[in-house]
Amino acid sequence: MTRDKRGSGSRRRVMSSAMLPRSWSDFLRVDDNKKELFAFLSGYIAGMSIDAGKQVVVTDGCHMLSYPLTECVNTSILDPCSHEEADTRLLLHVADAVSKGHKNLMIRTVDTDVVVIALNCFQRLSSVHLWIAFGVGKSFRYTAIHELAASLGPDHSCGIAFFHAFTGCDTVSSFAGHGKKGAFDAWLSFPEVTTAFMRLSSEPVDVTDCMPLLERFVVRLYDRSSSKTAVNAARKHLHYGISATN
Secondary structure, three states: OHHHHOOOOOOOOOOOOOOOOOOHHHHHOOHHHHHHHHHHHHHHHHOOOOOOOOOEEEEEOOEEEEEOHHHOOOOOOOOOOOOOOHHHHHHHHHHHHHHOOOOEEEEEEOOHHHHHHHHHHHHHOOOOEEEEEEOOHHHOEEEEHHHHHHHHOHHHHHHHHHHHHHOOOOOOOOOOOOOHHHHHHHHHHOHHHHHHHHHHHHOOOOOHHHHHHHHHHHHHHHOOOOOOOOHHHHHHHHHHOOOOOO
């Protein structure tokens, strides 16, 4: 749905002799254009000359390319890969690096989702330092995920993915009048919802059992002093002054 909303563009073949597109946004709206572009860039990067002792690993569709080839002994973590989005595939590369003994890693991104996913997955990485180089220009900064995860604690880190999606992300509207800070404060004031956030971060299939906690969290988001447990009852009370049993 997100891709469809971006509209349509013009199909262009990607090759070394082709002219650069006049409009990159129009070019990237076509999935076939992106597939060819990424395949072209992956092959080019994998064939670049690099310094001794360094290794380049890039994805090519569901497979991976590595240079030099002799450095990559076990490719089971990365190849084949069914992840469509780079947001999650990045963490596969992190896991692969950790499995090869690397202890200090850095991800470069401009996407908040990557920060959230890194926090959510960090507990599964053992004894590593993970930084994220985030943003551009004056807003560029380095974020130490290992320090942030330690500050939040394992439960909040494991539940942060669903919390982020539930309180507003690229495809989900935020709650009216309440941003991330207010939502996080509501989470801290209602720690019981943590179990629901943790469960739905790892198994976002069936929310039925978690609905009472989620509704109570929404009620607390809008009125910390309310004793209501259902959203509809809280709406009646807050907006119309009508009392309800729940």
